[in-house]
Structure formats: C-alpha cells, structure tokens
Amino acid sequence: MxxxxxxxxxxxxxxxxxASAAVALDDALGLVLAEAVVAADNVPPFANSAMDGFAVRAGDLADASAARPARLRVIGTIAAGAPGLIPVGDGQAVRIMTGAPFPPGADAVAIVETTRTEGDDVLVSEPVVAGAHIRPVGEDLAAGQEVFPAGVALGAGHLGVLASAGRDPVPVVxxxxxxxxxxxxxxxxxxxxxxxxxxxxxxxxxxxxxxxxxxxxxxxxxxxxxxxxxxxxxxxxxxxxxxxxxxxxxxxxxxxxxxxxxxxxxxxxxxxxxxxxxxxxxxxxxxxxxxxxxxxxxxxxxxxxxxxxxxxxxxxxxxxxxxxLHRPLIPAVADDGSLRRRADGRTNYTRVLAAVGPDGRYHVRTAGGQASNLLWPMAVADALAVVPPGPGVEAGGEASILLLHP
Structure with missing residues (x-):
C-alpha cells in the first residue's frame, strides 16, 4: 500500500x-480568476451623498441647535442619476437623495432627521462637520487599482464589485x-x-x-x-x-x-x-x-x-x-467511542455528524454503520473524521475532521 x-x-x-477565457459576469459565478483584475474606473465615479437630506456648507450650521435652528434657503433638488450641477452658496441648501452627485460649493450633508422645512427654507437643528455623509470619488476602488488577484473564486459579491469597476467580461479558468x-x-x-x-x-x-x-x-x-x-x-x-x-x-x-x-x-x-x-x-x-x-x-x-x-x-x-485544493483539517472533540479502531496500518475516514458545541468547538459522533457499502450514513454525515493508524480516539479525545458541508 x-x-x-x-x-x-x-x-x-x-x-x-x-486555458483562461474571457467570460461574461453572468456566467462567471464560482469560476476562478486566471489573472489579476484592475479597476477600469473610480468607484464611486463621483462624490455623492451617503444619506437623504440637504447639501449644505458646514460653516452655516456652526451654531445650529434645536432651540435655535439654522435657516437656509432651498435652491433645488438633486436626485440619484441627476447631474448635480447646482452650486451652493452662503446661506443656501440643496435637497439631496442618497447616491445623488454632490453639488459644488457644499461640503456636508445635513441628514433629513435633523431638518424641517418652512416654505422655501429648511431649518437645521444640529451642526455638521465638513465631509459629513459624503462618499468621495474612488472611496471603494480607484481607477487602476487591483480589484482581485488571480486565483480568487468568484462569489456573488465579487461579481458585484467587478460590475461596479467596469470589468465585464473577466478572465477566468x-x-x-x-x-x-x-x-x-x-x-x-x-x-x-x-x-x-x-x-x-x-x-x-x-x-x-x-x-x-x-x-x-x-x-x-x-x-x-x-x-x-x-x-x-x-x-x-x-x-x-x-x-x-x-x-x-x-x-x-x-x-x-x-x-x-x-x-x-x-x-x-x-x-x-x-x-x-x-x-x-x-x-x-x-x-x-x-x-x-x-x-x-x-x-x-x-x-x-x-x-x-x-x-x-x-x-x-x-x-x-x-x-x-484540499478541504482543511479542523479540530473536533469525539463525543462517543466511534473513533476507536483496530490497528491495521491505514488511516480511517469515519463518517460522522458534526456540530458546534457550547464550548465553541466542533463535536462529532458516528453517523451510523461504517461499512463501505452503506451509503445512507455517508449521505447524512457532515464530516469525515481522520483517524490515523493506531487505537483511534477515545470519547472526549480530540480528532481532526474534514467538513463535507462547510
């Protein structure tokens, strides 16, 4: 042997x-990147609002409070997808939605929960600091930045990132x-x-x-x-x-x-x-x-x-x-004597049920009969316990397992 x-x-x-191939993102789930992928664009490509509220100048709200709110004139509205080219001056504000481009002149967002409107004005009850609730250009990814290295298996989140970075198709195996x-x-x-x-x-x-x-x-x-x-x-x-x-x-x-x-x-x-x-x-x-x-x-x-x-x-x-390539070996506690064995010079792969116990460790017990023709215990097993040559593992002893359903 x-x-x-x-x-x-x-x-x-x-x-x-x-050999690698260029594959559309829709077909790339679970595949492995054949080479590193670089962002084609900044993500986000423009500064935008992280909250619904009003784009303002932080200096205009320095003394704002619930008792004495700051009053600003509302000069427009910017929705997500709009150009965002409404300059904001002293004493002015622009209503802005989450994801909308941030207008020139403003340097913060007063979130909607701190405001109320009166006619063409907005009253803001709290001060803000410059940069509050603004997502800057390239905050997630900068153009030219490596997004993922070669060898990454693409999950759903990876596909979303690659789509946002303008990489479709992608080089995969x-x-x-x-x-x-x-x-x-x-x-x-x-x-x-x-x-x-x-x-x-x-x-x-x-x-x-x-x-x-x-x-x-x-x-x-x-x-x-x-x-x-x-x-x-x-x-x-x-x-x-x-x-x-x-x-x-x-x-x-x-x-x-x-x-x-x-x-x-x-x-x-x-x-x-x-x-x-x-x-x-x-x-x-x-x-x-x-x-x-x-x-x-x-x-x-x-x-x-x-x-x-x-x-x-x-x-x-x-x-x-x-x-x-291989499933990782994970330590576990044997809850029964099913990992005892006779010495025959071979490593046993015992079918076991595995669960995390109150101590935060995996605990295992037999999944049933261990004969190689008995498929049902293998079907219900969560893991294979790796029992090296020798007498095996006593109840309460430590074993290594390969999780079949991680």
Missing amino acids: IPLEEAQARVLAACRPK PSPVVGVLSTGDELVEGSGPLQPGQIRDSNRRTLLGLLRRDGFRAVDLGIARDDEGDIRRRLEEGAQRCDAILTSGGVSMGDFDFVKKVLDDLAAMAWMQIAIRPAKPFAFGAIGDVPIFGLPGNPVSSMVSYELLARPGLRRMAGHPDQA
Whole structure:
C-alpha cells in the first residue's frame, strides 16, 4: 500500500489548469480568476451623498441647535442619476437623495432627521462637520487599482464589485467538463423491480451530484456493460467530450479485467492500493490529456475517493491555488467511542455528524454503520473524521475532521 499523499501528488502533477477565457459576469459565478483584475474606473465615479437630506456648507450650521435652528434657503433638488450641477452658496441648501452627485460649493450633508422645512427654507437643528455623509470619488476602488488577484473564486459579491469597476467580461479558468461512467452488468436504473443479481446504480447519480455541487460541469456517460467494446466506446467518446472522466467500479484486485484491460489499452494507468479505509483501491491515468480517475465500486469508497483524490485534481484544473485544493483539517472533540479502531496500518475516514458545541468547538459522533457499502450514513454525515493508524480516539479525545458541508 502507498500513502495517500503519494497518490494525491501523482494526481495533482497530471492535472493542470485549463486555458483562461474571457467570460461574461453572468456566467462567471464560482469560476476562478486566471489573472489579476484592475479597476477600469473610480468607484464611486463621483462624490455623492451617503444619506437623504440637504447639501449644505458646514460653516452655516456652526451654531445650529434645536432651540435655535439654522435657516437656509432651498435652491433645488438633486436626485440619484441627476447631474448635480447646482452650486451652493452662503446661506443656501440643496435637497439631496442618497447616491445623488454632490453639488459644488457644499461640503456636508445635513441628514433629513435633523431638518424641517418652512416654505422655501429648511431649518437645521444640529451642526455638521465638513465631509459629513459624503462618499468621495474612488472611496471603494480607484481607477487602476487591483480589484482581485488571480486565483480568487468568484462569489456573488465579487461579481458585484467587478460590475461596479467596469470589468465585464473577466478572465477566468473555465470549469472542467467531467464525465461519469459506471461499469457492471449488475447495474440498472429506475424504480422497476430488480431481477436476481441486479442492483440500482447509485454511484453515478452520487458522483454527478458531487461534481455539480463543487461547480464542475457534469456529463452523464451512462452505464458500460462488462464488455470491452462497450467500455472502450464510452471512454473514447467521453475523452472527446470531456476534460476529465470518473469511472466507478472495476479497479479492485479481484474485479474482472474488462475495465482494467480497456484503460490499460487507452491510457497509461497507475493501479494503486492506498493506505486508507475506505477507498483503498484507486486508479489514475490519462487518455491523451484527459485525466481518468478510476474510483472504487462500493458507494462510500467512491465518495471518499472523490473527496480525497478526484476533487483536488479537478479543483486544480479549475484554477484553484494549491492552498485551496484540499478541504482543511479542523479540530473536533469525539463525543462517543466511534473513533476507536483496530490497528491495521491505514488511516480511517469515519463518517460522522458534526456540530458546534457550547464550548465553541466542533463535536462529532458516528453517523451510523461504517461499512463501505452503506451509503445512507455517508449521505447524512457532515464530516469525515481522520483517524490515523493506531487505537483511534477515545470519547472526549480530540480528532481532526474534514467538513463535507462547510
């Protein structure tokens, strides 16, 4: 058996980021910037009011109070979107709305809550300081300023900032297109009755869902029968359509040769036994420049193998920086004895339920049965507890976890 880190290093060495492309902001959510983005304009592009009220000269309000309010003549109104070219002189004020351009001559905003109007005048009951409630030019971003560096995954807030900075389209690494292929004569789909020896294919649906959850473009390559011609045809077609392929099943030592033979014919494959439980068997190679991830057939093994090996490789293809490829290890307290184990030289990835306790720390307990064919406990688990070789973790002891739903 080989260490997990060795298998991960092999995967990451072969998974290179896709070439960058200019993508419209509407299509950029979740994608990674391929290069630093610089603001084309000042944000905001003009000084504007931060509040509804009156644009005034602060000196005119120096002695204003509730008992003796300052009286100013209102000479106009500036709404958001208006030019704002109403000069303000001594003893004058301009009604102004939030976001409206700030007029020349004024140097502060008297907020509406401190004012009342009488005919063409406004009475202001509090003094203001120069600059009060004014948003200056470039307060958020200055033209030419770096907005975000390369490697940033774009969230909704990022898109808003880029739109305000006049950057549309943006240079990103496109999300990889990933095909998913199940293999095996025993697999069927749908809700109809099962014939003897048949099982419903859950792995493909699970892996397609994991890919979509993680922002990759998933392609269903269907179920290949235990037939070399069918497997070869589906893999070759998948390599034409996709940037990477996940297969499920046919990589364990005792499996029939169909998948292994075809993959060995099409790609330079490494067939590995990794020192982890579950997901010990794993295969990796490439058809041309299309990486092939050979995941185990047991449902939980397939999911864990995806999390530890396929997901980091695909994230690298999507342009994520090295420090963001893997899920971070987070300390947690074991609330039960489910992290006890027998020593077998492998690292266990135990499916657990995780929650923050009154002490502010994560606490974990078992999500259910830990056999690699039991999909339900994996589905409800919040995290994988990483239990290194040895006797495991006693109740009340500290463990490290990988949060599956951060």
